Every structure is written in structure tokens, then in C-alpha cells.
Amino acid sequence: MTDRRRFANVSSRAKGPHRVVVVGAGFGGLAAIQGLRRSKASVTVIDRQNFHLFQPLLYQVATAALNPSDIAAPIRRVVRGWKNTEVILADVTGVDMDRRVVQLADGEVPYDSLVLAAGATHSYFGHPEWEEHAPGLKSIEDALEIRRRMLLAFEIAEREPDPEVQREWLTFVVVGGGPTGVELAGTLRDVARMTLAKDFTHIDPSTAKVILIEGSPHVLPPYASELQESAKRQLQALGVEVRSGLHVTHIDAQGVCINDERIAARTVLWAAGVAASPLGKTLGVAVDRAGRVPIQPDLTIPGRPEVYVIGDLAHLEQDGKPVPGVAPAAAQMGSHAAQNILRAMAGKPLLPFHYKDKGSMATIGRGAAVAQVGRFKVSGFIAWMMWMFVHVFFLVGFRNRLLVVLQWAWSYVTYDRGARLITGRADGPLVQGLTEDRLPSTTGAEPIRG
Amino acid sequence: MTDRRRFANVSSRAKGPHRVVVVGAGFGGLAAIQGLRRSKASVTVIDRQNFHLFQPLLYQVATAALNPSDIAAPIRRVVRGWKNTEVILADVTGVDMDRRVVQLADGEVPYDSLVLAAGATHSYFGHPEWEEHAPGLKSIEDALEIRRRMLLAFEIAEREPDPEVQREWLTFVVVGGGPTGVELAGTLRDVARMTLAKDFTHIDPSTAKVILIEGSPHVLPPYASELQESAKRQLQALGVEVRSGLHVTHIDAQGVCINDERIAARTVLWAAGVAASPLGKTLGVAVDRAGRVPIQPDLTIPGRPEVYVIGDLAHLEQDGKPVPGVAPAAAQMGSHAAQNILRAMAGKPLLPFHYKDKGSMATIGRGAAVAQVGRFKVSGFIAWMMWMFVHVFFLVGFRNRLLVVLQWAWSYVTYDRGARLITGRADGPLVQGLTEDRLPSTTGAEPIRG
Numbered sequence: 001m002t003d004r005r006r007f008a009n010v011s012s013r014a015k016g017p018h019r020v021v022v023v024g025a026g027f028g029g030l031a032a033i034q035g036l037r038r039s040k041a042s043v044t045v046i047d048r049q050n051f052h053l054f055q056p057l058l059y060q061v062a063t064a065a066l067n068p069s070d071i072a073a074p075i076r077r078v079v080r081g082w083k084n085t086e087v088i089l090a091d092v093t094g095v096d097m098d099r100r101v102v103q104l105a106d107g108e109v110p111y112d113s114l115v116l117a118a119g120a121t122h123s124y125f126g127h128p129e130w131e132e133h134a135p136g137l138k139s140i141e142d143a144l145e146i147r148r149r150m151l152l153a154f155e156i157a158e159r160e161p162d163p164e165v166q167r168e169w170l171t172f173v174v175v176g177g178g179p180t181g182v183e184l185a186g187t188l189r190d191v192a193r194m195t196l197a198k199d200f201t202h203i204d205p206s207t208a209k210v211i212l213i214e215g216s217p218h219v220l221p222p223y224a225s226e227l228q229e230s231a232k233r234q235l236q237a238l239g240v241e242v243r244s245g246l247h248v249t250h251i252d253a254q255g256v257c258i259n260d261e262r263i264a265a266r267t268v269l270w271a272a273g274v275a276a277s278p279l280g281k282t283l284g285v286a287v288d289r290a291g292r293v294p295i296q297p298d299l300t301i302p303g304r305p306e307v308y309v310i311g312d313l314a315h316l317e318q319d320g321k322p323v324p325g326v327a328p329a330a331a332q333m334g335s336h337a338a339q340n341i342l343r344a345m346a347g348k349p350l351l352p353f354h355y356k357d358k359g360s361m362a363t364i365g366r367g368a369a370v371a372q373v374g375r376f377k378v379s380g381f382i383a384w385m386m387w388m389f390v391h392v393f394f395l396v397g398f399r400n401r402l403l404v405v406l407q408w409a410w411s412y413v414t415y416d417r418g419a420r421l422i423t424g425r426a427d428g429p430l431v432q433g434l435t436e437d438r439l440p441s442t443t444g445a446e447p448i449r450g
Numbered sequence: 451m452t453d454r455r456r457f458a459n460v461s462s463r464a465k466g467p468h469r470v471v472v473v474g475a476g477f478g479g480l481a482a483i484q485g486l487r488r489s490k491a492s493v494t495v496i497d498r499q500n501f502h503l504f505q506p507l508l509y510q511v512a513t514a515a516l517n518p519s520d521i522a523a524p525i526r527r528v529v530r531g532w533k534n535t536e537v538i539l540a541d542v543t544g545v546d547m548d549r550r551v552v553q554l555a556d557g558e559v560p561y562d563s564l565v566l567a568a569g570a571t572h573s574y575f576g577h578p579e580w581e582e583h584a585p586g587l588k589s590i591e592d593a594l595e596i597r598r599r600m601l602l603a604f605e606i607a608e609r610e611p612d613p614e615v616q617r618e619w620l621t622f623v624v625v626g627g628g629p630t631g632v633e634l635a636g637t638l639r640d641v642a643r644m645t646l647a648k649d650f651t652h653i654d655p656s657t658a659k660v661i662l663i664e665g666s667p668h669v670l671p672p673y674a675s676e677l678q679e680s681a682k683r684q685l686q687a688l689g690v691e692v693r694s695g696l697h698v699t700h701i702d703a704q705g706v707c708i709n710d711e712r713i714a715a716r717t718v719l720w721a722a723g724v725a726a727s728p729l730g731k732t733l734g735v736a737v738d739r740a741g742r743v744p745i746q747p748d749l750t751i752p753g754r755p756e757v758y759v760i761g762d763l764a765h766l767e768q769d770g771k772p773v774p775g776v777a778p779a780a781a782q783m784g785s786h787a788a789q790n791i792l793r794a795m796a797g798k799p800l801l802p803f804h805y806k807d808k809g810s811m812a813t814i815g816r817g818a819a820v821a822q823v824g825r826f827k828v829s830g831f832i833a834w835m836m837w838m839f840v841h842v843f844f845l846v847g848f849r850n851r852l853l854v855v856l857q858w859a860w861s862y863v864t865y866d867r868g869a870r871l872i873t874g875r876a877d878g879p880l881v882q883g884l885t886e887d888r889l890p891s892t893t894g895a896e897p898i899r900g
Binding site: 049050051067068069070072074076077080081086087088089090107140141144151152155158159196198199200201406419420421422423424 | 501526536
């Protein structure tokens with residue numbers, strides 16, 4: 001089977017025109033193929049998932065407000081009607097830059113120009129054993145796992161006779177005070193004090209404790225200090241305990257350690273470390289500590305003018321600062337890579353990339369956020385409205401946008417969350433396994449309703 | 451941990467009033483607790499899932515039209531504000547009818563009256579090994595697995611160079627011509643010829659072959675013969691190959707056998723057999739061949755006037771025919787059990803149950819359905835509109851209803867399906883594993899975008 005899969009289809013089709021291969025259909029990859037859609041290039045986009053994920057709203061899936069498909073658009077639907085674009089669902093295992101082929105788990109795809117936009121994953125700072133106790137938030141599956149743990153924690157607390165253990169199930173630790181950690185911590189308190197508050201007999205969900213741990217002195221490290229202060233105050237107003245300047249030294253199923261101090265908590269979420277896709281290490285060039293590939297101002301690898309690296313996988317310094325690993329930067333790089341490919345096809349020299357910082361915003365909870373656009377800084381409800389507008393506006397696809405707005409409006413008016421489902425473990429004992437010191441992962445065996 | 455979990459909470463709370471325990475929050479269980487909500491009884495509902503599932507629309511999740519949370523309502527939200535009702539998320543392992551306790555995997559719950567509404571699961575007619583090759587459709591997890599296999603089959607066909615193997619990936623077999631099988635087969639053709647038709651480069655999804663195999667002489671066995679004929683014609687008009695009067699004798703990852711004939715198909719779905727929840731067998735009473743518990747006209751077990759069995763778990767003959775295993779029958783039995791419990795509490799004799807057949811309807815595809823209400827029979831678009839109206843009307847919860855209507859309207863106008871996501875396998879090689887003769891089940895390891 002596998003040895004016959006030689007991409008006869010792909011290579012035979014792509015003989016005439018300039019062949020562009022884009023790896024990854026995130027914000028960077030999508031911008032790149034969009035920039036090439038009306039060109040004479042033959043474009044192939046490869047992703048291991050069949051959808052583009054609107055990652056900035058992933059925490060809304062994790063906290064049961066949105067459905068996976070609200071923030072995901074099938075790649076084939078996005079590129080429908082783009083005559084020069086082909087989609088391949090596959091795992092990229094490496095790149096042979098000398099032979100100019102992208103290697104897949106089961107074949108290879110030749111290119112004339114290559115755009116690597118494979119993104120980033122979690123990093124547990126050399127502690128891979130922490131992952132099973134503290135899931136991160138990068139994929140739909142991650143979000144559903146966090147949702148499952150969050151909702152189950154309240155269910156288990158409801159049935160727990162020992163008050164001390166019950167307390168541990170009602171304690172949530174979020175490690176990492178960047179935008180994702182702040183969003184998760186604030187929204188967890190929203191869920192506890194609003195959505196679930198009246199739904200239990202033996203516990204009061206609104207007493208759930210949420211502790212946010214940040215290693216640097218302030219939450220939201222890249223923001224202006226007045227916004228950091230405001231974010232901290234808004235988090236505290238929601239009931240989040242903010243502990244900054246502290247590093248987690250140990251994580252297990254019962255809690256976390258900060259040096260000698262132990263915090264007993266049955267649910268720990270990881271929002272601390274990011275590492276570039278392992279694809280970077282397969283290129284045979286030196287990568288930085290986070291696994292990112294150093295690139296030139298024109299976004300190519302030195303000595304490889306046909307290989308572009310963009311988004312979270314790229315390391316580029318500009319005005320003495322690295323271009324940040326955020327969606328707008330990835331999208332701008334994708335558009336620029338497309339432009340440079342078109343210039344190369346026309347025999348023109350490549351242009352250097354300039355990141356335009358259009359501002360940044362982080363949401364904290366219901367009606368709580370911070371935003372800065374240049375010198376303009378704003379906090380609280382207005383920042384939250386801005387955040388909402390911008391995110392809804394950029395969501396890919398009209399249908400998603402409409403449904404997301406309706407669901408937000410509904411959950412804002414009623415404090416309700418539509419996606420409060422515990423799914424993913426259809427077999428075996430439901431709660432029993434969870435009281436044994438670890439959360440088993442999902443399996444696919446036969447469910448029996450009982 | 452486990453040995454301490456003795457339901458101190460539950461039993462201590464339920465000393466005074468009459469304690470009713472309801473096992474299962476499907477249509478039967480939900481109707482029972484609704485019938486008791488204003489009573490003096492103390493009601494405990496136990497389910498292994500935290501949501502009520504609107505099973506009649508499960509195939510819409512399996513075929514990527516609806517999201518899981520569109521057809522599921524959290525039980526705690528349904529009973530919010532019902533002062534006498536408590537929800538327990540747990541696995542019921544058995545019942546000790548002498549001691550009057552429901553046994554859980556990790557404790558027990560005492561009752562004065564018991565309603566068993568644990569429902570049904572798949573039956574593979576003594577061939578449990580078929581399950582991994584032919585998933586059934588009973589739970590959210592089942593539906594997402596079927597969605598994943600259906601969408602992946604087209605992706606794999608797109609990349610398959612061997613035309614014969616490609617053909618096998620574009621062939622779908624549905625085993626079982628009851629309402630679920632008919633819905634799945636018709637909708638699969640809708641997806642192939644409408645939703646996906648223009649989205650691939652190397653295959654034409656509209657050529658996908660869907661074969662429906664039914665053991666009895668006609669599809670939709672319990673329907674009037676003119677509707678069976680109409681259903682067959684409507685299926686054929688959608689392009690489904692209907693083969694009735696044939697029994698599947700073998701299923702593996704490459705197809706199915708019907709006696710000596712082999713049908714090569716990489717995706718096989720199971721809609722044939724139903725068996726009652728294994729809970730019935732733990733009661734110590736004789737069960738029928740499908741594992742259902744024979745009950746008296748008042749819905750109780752002979753000699754156990756405090757134990758009611760309802761819905762798919764019960765076997766009750768009426769006017770010489772068994773009460774059918776459909777949602778309205780389960781709901782009517784649930785209401786009747788509640789009424790009888792209230793009568794028993796008041797010292798009144800129990801009343802016999804009478805099933806009122808309000809008609810039945812089955813959908814086939816876009817604009818195609820059959821319905822019969824008494825002598826009134828209707829087919830095609832009007833039956834489909836009736837089916838749609840009834841199902842939307844009964845969906846639990848306003849929010850679900852609104853969103854479902856919008857999504858249906860959207861997908862009707864655009865032929866689009868919003869939930870076209872392949873999820874559930876975040877780790878390891880994506881397509882590679884799938885070309886090796888079997889589909890691995892879901893796991894929870896770390897995803898790396900590539």
C-alpha cells in the first residue's frame with residue numbers, strides 16, 4: 001500500500017506551471033495561498049487537519065461556549081473555486097531542500113517554491129511528564145479535553161464526601177499568564193459563578209478557586225504596564241487569584257508545586273510554553289532555543305531563496321525585537337511570502353518584510369479585557385466590545401460568524417453555555433476511573449447508556 | 451478513594467420523603483422526572499452522561515450537518531430549578547431489588563420507587579468483531595467516529611493512485627434498512643453529490659456509491675408497504691443502491707460479504723441490530739432475546755410493584771404487538787411510570803399503560819421522507835417538511851431549536867455542512883495509519899500541526 005503511494009497524481013499534474021507548496025493552513029499558510037490564488041502558480045497546501053482553526057477563540061471551546069465547528073473552517077471549503085489550489089490532507093515529516101521535495105509519511109511532493117507555516121505546539125520546559133496532568137490548548141482535541149476535565153471536576157466534587165478532597169476538585173490552576181492563560185482563568189471563574197452556579201445540590205460552584213501562576217513579574221508580559229495592572233485588577237474582580245513572579249517546579253494529578261509550596265488542585269491547565277513545530281529541526285539549519293528557524297528579512301532561509309518560513313515557525317528580528325508569534329504577524333508574513341514568490345516568478349528581486357503592529361488585545365472574562373493600539377490603551381467593557389468585534393469580524397466564513405454572534409449574544413443574556421457536554425470517553429466506568437489519581441485519555445470502544 | 455465513596459451525601463439527604471431513583475436521562479427517564487417534578491417525592495436521576503441526547507437527530511451529527519451540542523441538553527440545565535430533583539453522573543452496575551438499592555461502580559443509592567430507563571445499545575448478532583469495522587450510531591462519540599470515517603474516506607480516495615482501491619474508498623455500505631440506516635444512506639449520498647461535489651481535484655465525490663443492505667424483504671420493515679416502496683424509490687432517486695432480503699455474513703476493513711458475494715467497501719456503517727442495556731440482565735429476572743425485561747401492563751416487574759422498566763429496556767405486548775422501541779413510546783411510558791408512582795404514594799392502585807401511536811416518520815435525504823399517521827400516509831417533500839417540523843419542535847431547549855433551524859436553513863440553501871471537521875486523532879501519522887487495513891481509534895496524545 002504505502003510504497004505505491006508515490007503521488008503520481010500530484011506530480012503528474014504539476015509539470016507545467018511554477019509549483020508552490022504551502023505546509024500548514026493556519027493564519028500564515030492561508031494568507032499565502034490567498035495571495036497566490038489568482039496567479040499562474042500551481043499551489044498545493046498540505047495540512048494534517050482538514051480545517052483551518054481560528055485559534056484565538058479556542059479557549060471558548062475549552063470553556064463550553066462555542067462548538068468546534070464554530071471556529072473551524074474546512075480548508076476545501078475555503079479554497080473552493082480557486083482553480084490553481086489543491087489540498088492534501090497529510091503529515092509532513094521533513095523537507096529535502098536539495099532535491100526540492102516535501103516528504104510526507106507516505107510519499108513526497110516536489111516544489112519550486114516552498115512556504116513552511118507549520119506553527120507551534122506546547123512546550124513543557126523539559127518536563128514532558130507534566131503534559132498528562134496539565135493539558136495545553138492548541139488543537140480542537142485539546143479544547144475538548146479541557147472542557148471534559150473542567151465539567152467533570154464539578155461533577156466529581158458534587159459526589160465527593162470528603163470536604164478536603166472536594167475542595168481540591170473545586171480548585172483550578174492555570175499555569176502561564178499570557179493571553180491564553182488570562183482568558184482561561186477569567187472564563188473559568190465566569191463558568192463557575194454564572195453558568196454552573198445554581199445547578200448542583202451539594203456544592204456551590206461559585207466558590208471554585210482559580211489560581212493563575214505567571215513566571216514573570218506581571219501577567220500579559222508584552223503589554224504596557226498600566227494594562228498589566230488593569231488586567232490583574234479585572235482578574236481579581238472576577239475572583240481569580242493572581243500569583244506572578246513564581247515558577248512551577250512540579251505538576252502531578254493532585255496539584256502543583258512552586259518550590260516548597262504545594263497547591264492542591266485536581267485540574268491544572270497549561271498555558272505557559274510554546275515551541276515551534278518539530279518540522280524546523282528537520283531542515284538541517286540551526287534553530288533557536290524555541291525550535292524556530294532564523295530567516296532573512298525577505299522571509300527565506302539563508303542560501304535557499306525558494307524556501308520561505310513564516311508565522312510561529314519563523315524567527316525574525318525587526319527593530320531589535322522579534323516579530324511576535326501572533327495571528328496578525330503570521331498572516332502578514334503569509335501575504336508577503338506570496339508577494340515575493342510572485343516577484344521571483346517574474347524575475348524581480350525579493351522585498352524585505354515589515355511587520356505592522358496593529359495593536360493587541362486580550363480578553364479576561366465577561367465584559368473584561370485590555371487593548372492597546374499604538375499609544376491608545378483601553379480596559380474593561382469597551383476593550384471587551386472591541387475584542388469581540390475584531391474577533392467576530394475576522395472569523396473565517398459567514399456562517400461561522402453569524403452563529404458565533406448568536407451564541408455569544410445568547411450566552412451573554414442568559415449566562416448559559418450551550419456546549420456543556422462531557423464527551424470523549426464512551427467506554428468503561430465514567431467517574432470511577434477519574435477518582436483514581438489520573439484522568440485516562442479518550443478511547444473509542446462501545447458505549448452503553450446507563 | 452473508592453471505598454470511602456458511600457454516597458453519604460445522597461442517602462443522608464433522602465431520609466424523609468419518598469425516594470424515587472430514575473436510571474437514564476433519555477426520553478423515558480426525562481419524562482418520568484418531569485412527571486414527578488411538582489410532587490413530594492425526592493427524585494434522583496442517574497446517567498453516565500451529563501446530557502440528554504436527542505437521538506433521532508444523531509445521524510445529522512454523523513453526517514456533519516449539526517454539532518453535538520445542537521442535539522444534546524445538559525441534564526442539570528434541564529432540571530434547573532426543580533427543587534426535588536438531584537442529578538448524579540455515574541455508572542449503574544446493577545440493582546439489588548431485595549435491599550432496594552441501585553449499585554454504582556463506586557457506591558449505591560437507596561430507593562423506594564425505581565424507574566429503569568437505561569435504553570439500548572448496538573447488537574452485532576453474535577459478531578462483536580464486526581464492531582471495529584462497522585461502527586453503529588447510538589452516542590455522540592459514535593456519531594463523531596462515523597463523521598471522521600466518512601470525511602477521511604474522501605480524503606484518502608483523493609490521494610489514492612490505484613483506481614480500484616480509490617473506488618473502494620468511494621464505496622459506502624450501510625447495514626440495516628430501518629429508519630437509521632435509511633437516513634444514513636440517503637444523507638451520505640446528499641453529502642457526496644452536494645456538499646463535497648466540487649471540493650476535490652482527483653476524484654468526483656458525486657460518483658460515491660452507497661449500498662443499503664436490509665435483511666427483511668423491504669426497507670423500513672414496520673411501515674405500510676406503499677411507504678416502503680416509496681422509500682425505496684426515493685433512496686434510488688438519491689442514488690442509493692437498495693439491496694433487501696439479504697444478510698451480511700462477514701465484515702472486515704475492506705468490505706462485507708453476503709454469502710458468497712463480496713462487496714469491496716472501505717467504510718461500513720452498522721444500523722442493523724439493537725440490544726437492550728446490559729442492566730436488564732443484572733436484575734435476576736428472565737429477559738427476552740434482545741435483553742429486554744418483560745413487564746406488566748402497569749410497567750412494573752412481576753412481584754416488584756416498586757420497580758418500573760420503560761423504554762427500549764422494557765418488553766411489553768399490547769394488542770398482540772410489542773410496544774415499539776421509539777422515542778414517543780419511551781416518553782409515554784416515562785410519564786405513565788411517574789403517574790403510577792404518584793398513585794402508589796397516595797395509596798391508590800396502579801393503572802395499566804396504553805401506548806398511543808401518534809404516527810411514525812422517517813427521513814431519507816434532502817426533501818425526501820415518508821410519514822404515516824393512522825391511515826394517513828405521505829411521501830416526499832411534504833413528509834420531509836412534517837418530519838423537520840416535528841423534530842425541531844421536540845428538540846429540548848429553546849437555544850438548540852433556534853440554532854438547529856438556522857443551520858438547517860443554511861445547509862438547505864447552500865448545500866453546505868458546517869461541521870465538516872475530521873477530529874479525534876490528534877497524534878501520530880494521520881493518513882498513513884488509515885491506509886493500513888484498519889482505522890485506529892482515537893487517542894489523546896499531543897498534536898503537532900504540520
